[in-house]
Amino acid sequence: xxxxxxxxxxxxxxxxxxxxxxxxxxxxxxxxxxxxxxxxxxxxxxxxxxxxxxxxxxxxxxxxxxxxxxxxxxxxxxxxxxxxxxxxxxxxxxxxxxxxxxxxxxxxxxxxxxxxxxxxxxxxxxxx
Amino acid sequence: xxxxxxxxxxxxxxxxxxxxxxxxxxxxxxxxxxxxxxxxxxxxxxxxxxxxxxxxxxxxxxxxxxxxxxxxxxxxxxxxxxxxxxxxxxxxxxxxxxxxxxxxxxxxxxxxxxxxxxxxxxxxxxxxxxxxxxxxxxxxxxxxxxxxxxxxxxxxxxxxxxxxxxxxxxxxxxxxxxxxxxxxxxxxxxxxxxxxxxxxxxxxxxxxxxxxxxxxxxxxxxxxxxxxxxxxxxxxxxxxxxxxxxxxxxxxxxxxxxxxxxxxxxxxxxxxxxxxxxxxxxxxxxxxxxxxxxxxxxxxxxxxxxxxxx
Numbered sequence: 001x002x003x004x005x006x007x008x009x010x011x012x013x014x015x016x017x018x019x020x021x022x023x024x025x026x027x028x029x030x031x032x033x034x035x036x037x038x039x040x041x042x043x044x045x046x047x048x049x050x051x052x053x054x055x056x057x058x059x060x061x062x063x064x065x066x067x068x069x070x071x072x073x074x075x076x077x078x079x080x081x082x083x084x085x086x087x088x089x090x091x092x093x094x095x096x097x098x099x100x101x102x103x104x105x106x107x108x109x110x111x112x113x114x115x116x117x118x119x120x121x122x123x124x125x126x127x128x
Numbered sequence: 129x130x131x132x133x134x135x136x137x138x139x140x141x142x143x144x145x146x147x148x149x150x151x152x153x154x155x156x157x158x159x160x161x162x163x164x165x166x167x168x169x170x171x172x173x174x175x176x177x178x179x180x181x182x183x184x185x186x187x188x189x190x191x192x193x194x195x196x197x198x199x200x201x202x203x204x205x206x207x208x209x210x211x212x213x214x215x216x217x218x219x220x221x222x223x224x225x226x227x228x229x230x231x232x233x234x235x236x237x238x239x240x241x242x243x244x245x246x247x248x249x250x251x252x253x254x255x256x257x258x259x260x261x262x263x264x265x266x267x268x269x270x271x272x273x274x275x276x277x278x279x280x281x282x283x284x285x286x287x288x289x290x291x292x293x294x295x296x297x298x299x300x301x302x303x304x305x306x307x308x309x310x311x312x313x314x315x316x317x318x319x320x321x322x323x324x325x326x327x328x329x330x331x332x333x334x335x336x337x338x339x340x341x342x343x344x345x346x347x348x349x350x351x352x353x354x355x356x357x358x359x360x361x362x363x364x365x366x367x368x369x370x371x372x373x374x375x376x377x378x379x380x381x382x383x384x385x386x387x388x389x390x391x392x393x394x395x396x397x398x399x400x401x402x403x404x405x406x407x408x409x410x411x412x413x414x415x416x417x418x419x420x421x422x423x424x425x426x427x428x429x430x431x432x433x434x435x436x437x438x
Contacts, residue, residue, distance in 0.1 A: 017255035098305040100267040116360035122353035
């Protein structure tokens with residue numbers, strides 16, 4: 001049985017790693033905290049970063065008084081290429097991959113733009 | 129066994145007509161479950177019906193007739209199914225067998241490719257969510273295999289068009305696909321579509337229901353308008369990138385699918401599953417009529433035996 005806290009921790013690790021992957025350069029913990037948002041405490045972010053570093057998934061370098069973290073880049077280009085090939089495969093991938101947006105047609109952009117406007121204002125409305 | 133044996137085919141056509149409504153009016157989780165359940169039952173009962181239609185022909189083979197203790201001629205004389213129809217049913221069964229084998233192979237090939245990608249992604253670390261550097265905006269859930277858990281892959285181009293909350297919503301959407309085993313739903317529906325080609329147009333309806341399910345799941349983690357704006361932005365970015373993912377024509381929803389999902393998220397969530405019960409009724413009737421037809425066939429062979437003994 002997986003404990004809920006443990007699972008949550010795994011998800012947080014994923015979020016932190018995703019933020020590091022997405023950043024063009026190494027991030028200091030405060031930047032990581034800002035990037036993943038939510039109500040995560042600084043110490044939690046620190047704990048996750050230290051854990052990931054202990055696992056050897058991310059590397060750190062001293063920036064001023066803090067450490068900046070970035071993922072250990074191992075053959076990323078190869079991986080990106082492999083993933084791209086998988087994603088571009090047409091026929092056989094339907095059952096093994098679920099894409100976010102599919103079946104788009106060029107004419108859809110206008111409708112989507114209108115809907116995006118509505119969605120954005122709905123978000124604004126709730127925040128107020 | 130007269131007309132009742134054809135019921136599974138007629139009911140397949142009826143189910144097909146209803147599937148689009150189910151996918152849109154019923155809460156998506158219920159819709160996905162009922163569409164796949166109805167698909168499986170209809171696929172199996174139509175195969176059963178074909179077997180019943182075909183069986184008088186092999187029953188005339190001397191060896192089979194000896195085992196069954198009937199005369200080949202009396203089956204030929206008294207069978208309610210004309211020989212040409214049994215022949216046709218046999219042919220169709222053979223064709224469906226080939227199609228299903230192909231589909232199984234296709235699924236296996238897909239899984240093999242996924243395993244290879246997982247092996248590559250392992251090198252990016254243990255993270256469930258991986259951002260890969262790519263100019264095409266994409267977000268995908270890569271299904272789990274026996275040995276590896278599922279992964280969410282987001283390209284850097286997709287990451288850049290979304291704001292912080294939207295990124296969380298997209299990750300939650302893809303994670304919902306993985307957590308609820310949506311790949312399995314698709315695989316089962318595709319196999320059903322191979323067994324009964326009448327059901328093939330139900331595949332995109334199921335896809336739609338699964339996407340809506342993941343949308344609603346993501347909405348509970350964040351908020352409905354957030355996932356709505358994330359979808360709209362992602363779709364617009366995908367359109368502008370000009371690289372549309374090649375989706376097989378048979379599996380394609382009509383173009384407005386994403387717009388429909390966004391609209392659904394901006395409206396109140398669907399309530400009530402009464403329609404789904406009616407839809408399940410179609411499957412129940414199909415299964416019942418197959419049982420009836422089986423009973424009729426059994427009685428026919430009983431009758432042939434008695435008739436001979438006189």
